[in-house]
Amino acid sequence: MELPYQLGFFALTWGHLILICVGLTFIYLAIAKRREPYELLPIGAGMILANLPLTGLLVEPNSSLGAGQAGLLGILRYYGIFHFTVLPQLIFLGLGAMTDFGPLLADPKGFLLGAAAQIGIFIAFAGALALGFWGIADFGLKEACAIAIIGGADGPTTIYTTAILAPELMGITAVAAYSYMAMVSIIQPPIIRALTTRKERETHMESQLREVSKLERIVFPIMLLLVVGLLVPRAAPLVGMFAVGNLLRESGVVDRLSETAQTSFTNIITIILMLCIGASLPAELVMKKETLMVLGLGLVAFCGGTAGGVLMGKLMSLLSKHPFNPILGAAGVSAVPMAARVANHEGQRANPRNFLLMHAMGPNVAGVIGSAIVAGVFLGMVG
16 A cells, blocks of 8 residues: 655665764764763754655755745755854854953963964865865865865864855865864874973973953954954954954953853854754765765864974974973864863873963964964955
């Protein structure tokens, strides 16, 4: 007897099953291992929803569809990421409200470490261009720019750049960025130990940083907004929202707005954004050889960014008049605050008297600014 509707079981492919299993793995890591649960849990759920056939959840709105024909995830992706990119910009507003620039202002050397860690972006950029040039993968200039941003370990910036330059790579680049953020504690320690001596890692730094005045805290996001907005206009949507969120925090006169930006607002945007990222990974788009290449380039880029930061830290240690621990360079990638915690842990592992967390937060937030600026440069060149 013919059923009055189609069963999803008969439309399942091996690709769907593999991606559903990956989604379940993300959920397991989020719940059982506490690996970035705020990101991996909704991403995993979105991946499962995207790979259930015949649901219509991914159908995007267009003029030929009648009322109620578009799917929920299709609507969220269409308006939130692919056509208007509002979600990654809004998440930067919340991130700014949660960020304390005090450690960076107290020790501006963190800007150098944050800049050095962006070398991973350029390593991935060169690698993607080379694969495209040799005909190994179908990567052009725009695809190379989108893939390269993975090296900054900054999920929202990766999403924003990919949505504009190479939307077909959206799911895999975003998942790669967030996956490597979740694995910071696994990836970074071996690189830190390989590039530094035990004596360097034992270097003790005073845990107390200078007091940063309220005026400095207020002026900094304003200057950041003006300088970046004028020098790199295409970075203004991200850095501008980041600065506005931080100004809400530091002004001291809009506590309700600051608290909302840090909590409920950011939580809502995170849920929607992560679901959209998971939903950007249907099997039809993912089961390609380019997917593995993107993951590989992203890993190389992230490792290169960590190495670049540590090497800059070694140089600063040689030139500094005061004790300087090169481990801090690893915190220059944008994975906030995971990379800073790894730097602190590695410092304490070598010398229990080391408390590097506050020192590491400076280059960590500098890395967020750095990756957004590099993304703006890419968008200005080819966007």
